[in-house]
Amino acid sequence: MSTAAHNASGAERLRANDPEHEAPVGGGLRKVGGVAGWVDDRTGAAKGVGYLMKKVFPDHWSFMLGEVAMYSMIICLVTGAFLTFWFVPSAGQVVYDGSYLPLKGVTMSEAYRSTLDISFDIRGGLIIRQIHHWAALLFIVAINVHMMRVFFTGAFRKPRELNWVLGAQLSMLALVEGFAGYSLPDDLLSGTGLRAAEGFMRSVPVVGSYLSYFVFNGPFPGESIIPRLYAVHVLLLPAILVGLFTAHIVLVAVQKHTQYPGPGRTNDNVVGFPVMPVYAAKAGGFFFIVFGVVALMSALVTINPIWAYGPYDPSPVTAGSQPDWYMGFADGALRLLPGFLEFTAFGFTFSFNVMIGAILLIPIMYGLITLYPFLEEWVTGDKREHHLLDRPRNNPTRTGIGMAGIASYCVLMFAAGNDIMAIKLHLSINDITNMLRLLFFVAPPVVFWVTKRICLSLQRRDRDLVLHGRETGRIVRTAEGRFYEQHEPLDPYTRWHLVQHEQHRPLELESGVDENGVAAPNARSQRLRAKLSRFYFNDRVEPVTPAELEAAHHDGHHVEAIEHQEPGGAPLVEVGSAPAGENPDTTEQRPGH
Amino acid sequence: MNALAARRRHPAAIALLILVGLLVTGAAYAALAPKPAQASTVSADQVQQGKKLFQANCSTCHGLQAEGSKDGPSLAGVGAASVDFQVGTGRMPMTRPDVQAPRKEKVVFSEEEIAAMGAYVASLAPGPAVPDQEFTDGSKGDPAKGGELFRVNCAMCHNASGAGGALTRGKYAPSLHNVSGKHIYEAMLTGPQSMPVFNDNNITPESKRDIVAFLHSVDKQQNVGGMALGRLGPVSEGLFIWVFGLGIMIGFAVWLGQKSA
Incomplete structure (x- = not known):
């Protein structure tokens, strides 16, 4: 800063506070710095960008599943913009005169004709359409698998419940967005889907027909549904999806990413690599891999050959009418629901055989998914923050519940393909349907029980490995002629993975009455809570304590004795000293610690 | 008065007239009536x-x-x-x-x-004969019209692209790929197994030929979009994206996750 005299002339006084010219930086750096500085001077972005560039992310392949979803969404947005240039969202009737001969002279809607034109007459149109559709399918696959990863590792626990809720809503909206897109081309398959959707609306008791007339602007099919769906598909839902997704990502950045437990990784730090340059390169590269694989798939494999289905007309329907896979579970529920659920009462027809699967299932399913973190928090009474992930085996009941949910979802999804299974496997469609009806009730409990048992035995194996070490296969003969196999103790880094976790215990039921013998107002809910807590944590395998480890190392004979003791009693102390981070990864401290 | 007019009241005249009338009618019927599509005479x-x-x-x-x-x-x-x-x-x-x-x-x-x-x-006992080649040759039909007829009458069981579909209790509508025109026509005519009969009043021989033309055009169709995945629609597409799409993505994610910085 220049210091100016107070008695200087007016012009000088005005310029008194001007900064001095800085010496220019030479070379290319000046150019980059110049642009960055120019932007920073006007936006003040440098601070935020610098913060983001230095953010640390932990490294694991399963953390990239959400990235696959993000990238497929971007691919859908880009290719979707291309498709809007040519797609005509109109039900107006025209006679086809394009280059696809088997449909020449056929009357069809403008929507269908423009989709045919995109497929046959617009350069690159077909591959862009196929990329759009394959990426959409991959988007929802990746969302589901990402959701499973978050669920099974307990990443939804405090402070991330809110992000779990956002994610569940994103996942549900993605289904609706997909269905809207599937219905746009107005081919026989998508028209049949819309007809089904109209039937679903009508199955709502009392107001169903009003609802259907409201949505379709009159009787089915009408001319309004395609333009309306188009607005929903390209404007309304993408805006909501992108908005929620941004919030989802911002929350990840603010709360920092969870990490798998390991040496040097604690609840208070993040061990990994900074965004710049490592993650920028890795994630950027992964985007091109995802785009490349989707493009390759689209170049090699047909998806939704609308020309084969023909234009929609309310009279025909085709065998093998299925929705895209992500709506399969709802379609399957429809196929499994028995017909006797439809009855007439008070002069109204109640079609619960349709309504349960078509209208109630999705809100119920996503409601349960959304509420799960809060249920688990209530059952465990665990209000602490968790930034270290669980290994799925270390929470057998949660893992079992998740697998049971997946099992019932799969039963419903497979039911949607019952006709295809019947012809391809030469089975009776009636037998398949009845079998799946049975499985819907039998499979989830069986899967729960099997999963829980597998988790518990894996934990026992971990205990065994920690206490006895690895079997080396080397047989040693002692001087007295005894033979034994040498066991090699685990190195501390490996051991840490197996002993670092803590195990919840069932909550003790408080007496439920106060000192005067009056029942506490929340006694019933407390009893339920204790019951659920026992359900969750009664069967458990405690991790090896340092004392147990010490005993096992000192005298092999005592190990068995310790093994056969019921685990429990000993306080949960972290075993030994947690080894420090094994490589010079960047470690970021979590805020507030 | 000529000789013909003079003999118009001859007793044989009526018999002769009836004979002529029958011959003309018979010949006209033989010429104009739809022939039973019999390719060869039966001995x-x-x-x-x-x-x-x-x-x-x-x-x-x-x-x-x-x-x-x-x-x-x-x-x-x-x-x-x-x-x-x-x-x-x-x-x-x-x-x-x-x-x-x-x-x-x-x-x-x-x-x-x-x-x-x-x-x-x-x-x-009388029954439908083997159809004439005239109506079983798909190359003479209109595939676009046949496609419309197929979607209205056949697609609900045989699938819009003729891939076949399931019926109740293990019965099925078979795939119609690479079936000769004669056999497609005969199936419509006779209604084998679970199939209904589509007689010539339901679907005229010309329209049956259009359907044959449509099915043959499907056979000849190149898969413009790549592998067709059995033309089974969204089920095989869903299976493909879960097995191959997700499989490849996880493969790459594991590979990238293992790469150190």
């Missing part, structure tokens, strides 16, 4: 040969006189078209009792033998 020898073949190969289920039994229906009135379809596509003779006779690549009998059995079955 008594052929019927005899067909009867022998029938008794040797079919009578176990259909009965010695084709009267039917609990294992197979009576064949009176099914016509030569039905025999040509069932035997010509390898469905008959069935190897074992089943809910439905599957189409087989290997056809047991020669063209002449099938024609002979057809002649025998047609001799039992």
